[in-house]
Amino acid sequence: MAQPSFADLFAAQYQSLVRLAGLLGADDPEDIAQEAFARLHTRRLRDDGAALSYLRATVCNLTRNRLRHLRLVRLRRPDPPEPARSSEHAVILSEEHRELLAAVDRLPRRQREALVLRYWLDLSEREIAEAMGVSPGSVKTHASRGLAALGRALKEEDA
């Protein structure tokens, strides 16, 4: 069977990678996903599986770098104004999930990555390890610590 073309891969995966970048906390998820595809285009990876792993890993890396950059900017400047939505939106958008997603946002970066890759993308530990650039054992640790932290956060909110 012929390998999917770059265009096929883009059609099938672009939206998903935008969402992955968004879930990992990128402030401009489309920019991250487009850059990942541009880098893949340059690399010209032939194997579809390798290409998808490469894309996921690149999205994780670029988002990580972007968040680090934003943190540094914030250290130099006062807190930026809240960009997006009013309190009204905070209520409406995630009435059901708001509490949990707020706790996800507070997780350390690695734990957040592990949980998003496992519970949103349904990746195996090996695939998650490839995307995060860590060992499978480390994935297990990050994921279990992340889940435990979420559990604790929800109990605190209820208290």
Added chain:
Amino acid sequence: MNDLEEHLRSALDARARTFEASPHAWARVMERTPRRPRARWLLAALPAALLAAFVPVLLNGGLGRNTATDPDEVYRQLMRDRTPAGEQVTVDDPAEGRPLRLWFAKGGMGQPELCYITERADANPYGSCGGMLSASISRGGWFEGSTAKDGAARAMDYGVARQDVTAVGAVTKSGAKIPATLLRPEGAPFQIWTVTYAAQDPVSKVVFSKPGRADYEMPRSALTHGRLDADQQEGKAVELEGGITVAPYKTKTGRQLVWLRQGETISRTSLEPKYLFQNGPVTYSGTDDLFAGVARKDVAKLRMVVSGQSEVTVDTRPDPWNLGLRLFTISTRKSADTAYTLVAYDAAGKEIWRTEGTPRADEPNYGDKVGGTIVLPGTEDFGYGPVRFWFVRSKGEPAGQFMLCHSGGVNYDGRRGGGCGSASFNDPNSFSHSSVDSFRPEPGATVSYGTAPPDWESVDAVLRDGRRIHGGFVSAPGAPARVWYVKYPYGTDVAAHVVKVKGRQLESVYLTSHDCWEAKAPQGRGHPLTRGITAALVMDNCVRFWKGAKELPGAYEPIPGGKLSSMLAPERPLQWGQEKTDWYGFTLPGTAKVTVTLKGGGTATAETVPDPWGQGVMLFSGAVPEKAGRPGITWPGMRFTGYDAGGRVVWTYRPGPSPF
């Protein structure tokens, strides 16, 4: 999987759906890849002979015999398929000590382009023209080029600014601020800015200022398509024919050759063994009509045959950095949709390798079509018109998710417009929005469009001066949703789109920019409220709150021409924000006091005062209920109540799933 895991999966999925893919994403990715520069290439005064059957030698000086030495000849070549749009300006290039000519032109599809010709002290002149990125037009301006080169003590960056930009400034790596010179060529559609700086302290960004608007910053990395300044140059740059320079860099992803022209990165060639020469003795990339790359030591010549058009042969030349490689560039007038053959020869003229280059990939196939095609009325005269819409079932998404596709219209570089993006029409809080341009007939037109839920009754585009342009809806049999659209002249500064939803008193407002978020605290002009909070009207009609010098979350901005009172109605009697133990906002006239009651108990009260700006609202601030805890007052189940001066309830409000 336990309850927490199920809940997490569901929550992540809900949040994921709020991130949408733009229909222009494929084009944007192509722009980032080496084969798609933002400029259409024309190497140094390409003579007509180069388009004929055979032209020997681009490098090693061979092309010099065929290259025009007269800048006017370069101009004639560039303008062969273009018409001028305004006068030329000539500025001094401090790096070269020679003039740089700049002017606007209209490309083959009427798209605006900026052209340049750079003269050199010791080489032939060269020039190029490139289209304007639509995304930048609405914001202020953008980078076009730079004359920076190795060994020059000074350099000049230049670019384009909208006509309503009143000042452009550059910020250098050290933080120094340099005002740019603004040039207004007679009859030109845009301004040109130039900034001259010392080479050891290069520009890191430019800032565009408009009266009453937040400044717009553009990083210089927009020109280099990446953070070239973060890479470490490892060897002196070499200048090749046509103003192309190449130098080795150490980057985060390994060593690379970076190919530049007029300050813009046109290609990168990885020198890492795992990427180099993977498909033969030549590794190359480039634009549709310019290729650059490296070859193995045994490759002496390369020949590119463009199907049915032309043939070019170039000599390779040894790299000067002792990398054991040979360098080459190949220029053709090949278009994106043309196949080609590249052949490598050794020094004896024996063919040692060849490859077939396929035409550039078309727009990807995003999935199976659902429903009929919609032909948008009023776009028959668009470039590549009329504009058509259709839905596809998204390949990469769960069942039931769609993408909205379009074809027709013209991209900034004169190519046919088209693409597919996320089609969201079930989430009451999302606003699906994209646009299509045409530059002819003049003055050109833009169509904003997106998917429309069934309860939308009207969509308008609102201009900065408050005027409205009415839109409409179109649909096709079997399509999963309608498409909304608004058509207006190209270049119109649209401030917002507003939607009237059936059964709602207030319009939904989607601002196109959020300048108010960047507003600074007005010194001594804030209106004092309780708890040390001040409110101020900024950007004409936007209210923000500060505590001391700290800005509080939330920017409350009605559409241009509207007042704060237009953001309130009985169905939505207040707007509020919260920061730690403070809450604040504004409410309907006649409200003397606002209380909030949390679902699990806990209440707080805030007194109101009339706004001092004639906006027709009452301002308030107060303490957050102690029981609010970390969730604060953005929690489901809470209730707000407004009282008049006599203590009578004038409204109650329980935030719920409304589309505001």
